[in-house]
Amino acid sequence: METQVTYEQVVERLAPCGIDCERCVMCSRGRVKNLSTDLAEALEGFQNMAPRVADRFPVLQHYDRFMEILGLLAGASCAGCRDGGGVLPFCAARTCFREQGVDFCYQCAEYPCQRNDYPENLVQRWRTCNDRMREVGVERYCEESLEKPRY
Numbered sequence: 603m604e605t606q607v608t609y610e611q612v613v614e615r616l617a618p619c620g621i622d623c624e625r626c627v628m629c630s631r632g633r634v635k636n637l638s639t640d641l642a643e644a645l646e647g648f649q650n651m652a653p654r655v656a657d658r659f660p661v662l663q664h665y666d667r668f669m670e671i672l673g674l675l676a677g678a679s680c681a682g683c684r685d686g687g688g689v690l691p692f693c694a695a696r697t698c699f700r701e702q703g704v705d706f707c708y709q710c711a712e713y714p715c716q717r718n719d720y721p722e723n724l725v726q727r728w729r730t731c732n733d734r735m736r737e738v739g740v741e742r743y744c745e746e747s748l749e750k751p752r753y
Contacts, residue, residue, distance in 0.1 A: 606741065606745075607741050607744050607745060608741065609740060609741060611744075612740045612741055612743075612744040613684070613705050613740075614684075615744060616706070616740070616744060616747075617682060617683045617684070617688065617695070617696070618683055618684070618695045618696065618698070618699035618704070618705065618706055618707055619683075619693065619695040619706075619707055619718075619728050619731065619732070620706060620707070620708075620728065620731025620732050620734075620735055620743070621727070621728075621731065622744075622747055622748075622752055623680075623682040623683075623688075625752035626678075626680065626752065627675055627678060628678045628679070628680040629678055629680055629682060630678055630679050630680055630681055630682075630687070631681075631682075632678060634675055634678065635675065635676060635677075635678040638672055638675035638676035638678075639676045641672060641676075642669075642672050642673065642676045645669075645672075648665075649665060649666070649669065652665035653665075683695065683696035683697075683699075684699075691719075692718065692719040692720055692721070692724075693718055693719075693720065694717035694718045694719070695707055695717075695718060695728075698710075698715075698717055705740075706732060706735055706740065707728070707732045708732035708733065708735050708736040713732060714728075714729060714732070731743070731747075734746070
């Protein structure tokens, strides 16, 4: 039997704008960081083997680049907007939710506002996320969002 997500769990997982922090590549508590850390640990020492087999697997000639990217992902450090992370300069939601005393933008009496300076593609995503949360509730919205790609 599947356990339903609670409102509190959704607030922990989703940013005030409605985007899923846990699936972001920069999230310090996210899935990508955890999987990258596990993979980096599993590959420990392989940097010595990669050059030896690069003639059979030419892509391994660039193993150091792969490890550089993996290190970036494993070192993700964004705590998320609710905990002082999320430093995108065009996003007012990262602080505004606290000022307005809401968990999500759609709950604000001023939604949709003009405070965010999102690029056009993010304006549409922000509106879609928040309109859907208003329509079906945050728990259902969160469950639906898990069925869709993060990016």
